[in-house]
Amino acid sequence: MQGTTPARAIRRLCVFCGSASGFRPEYAAAARELGMLLAQQQIGIVYGGGSVGLMGELANAALAAGGEVIGVIPEVLMRREVAHTTVTELRVVKTLFERKAIMAELSDGFLVLPGGLGTLDELSEFATWTQLGLHQKPLVLINTCGFFDDLLQFLKHAVAEGFIPEMHAAIVQVVDSPAAALDLILYGALPEIVPRWAVNEQRH
Numbered sequence: 001m002q003g004t005t006p007a008r009a010i011r012r013l014c015v016f017c018g019s020a021s022g023f024r025p026e027y028a029a030a031a032r033e034l035g036m037l038l039a040q041q042q043i044g045i046v047y048g049g050g051s052v053g054l055m056g057e058l059a060n061a062a063l064a065a066g067g068e069v070i071g072v073i074p075e076v077l078m079r080r081e082v083a084h085t086t087v088t089e090l091r092v093v094k095t096l097f098e099r100k101a102i103m104a105e106l107s108d109g110f111l112v113l114p115g116g117l118g119t120l121d122e123l124s125e126f127a128t129w130t131q132l133g134l135h136q137k138p139l140v141l142i143n144t145c146g147f148f149d150d151l152l153q154f155l156k157h158a159v160a161e162g163f164i165p166e167m168h169a170a171i172v173q174v175v176d177s178p179a180a181a182l183d184l185i186l187y188g189a190l191p192e193i194v195p196r197w198a199v200n201e202q203r204h
Helices: 025-040 053-064 075-079 096-106 117-131 149-160 178-187 196-203
Strands: 012-016 044-047 069-074 089-093 110-112 139-142 172-175
Touching: 012 096, 012 117, 025 044, 025 053, 025 178, 044 053, 053 069, 069 075, 069 096, 075 089, 089 096, 096 117, 110 117, 117 139, 139 178, 172 178
Parallel strands: 012 044, 012 110, 044 069, 069 089, 110 139, 139 172
Antiparallel strands: none
């Protein structure tokens, strides 16, 4: 971790990650490392509220290190008994849409660990919010073991084909480790993003 004064004050970060652990032990190790580092920096975690997979690894590591962990989980998953009931605070909501709104409200930025369709949905939605100028919070993808390489290649392809402005591809900042992600969030420069509607106006 860098020793200079942080570029921005961070109270809580939202972490998106899988409800499975994946086949590589490095995925769970990265989730545990991130949870521990955030707790050590006294940065609270907002996450999906699960007790299993990378979500459970992240939450347990942060709690063991004395960190604040706020879970936000929809009722349908609560009924399936996958909720982490010993986190600092567990908010049960009716819909996934409400879940995302609360996550955004509570968080000063977003970190993304490996995951499946739900993680991809969350990454895409919050990147879109930045693209539309709805928020200017950092969004950092932790590319453990190159997990997101194909997704990053898709973003490059979408830019080349004219579907994503080049500056908007920079919305998703990419690092290889939890420590690098935290350094970027605390000390790094945010990309300068012109909202999509403004970009469209500039083209006409």
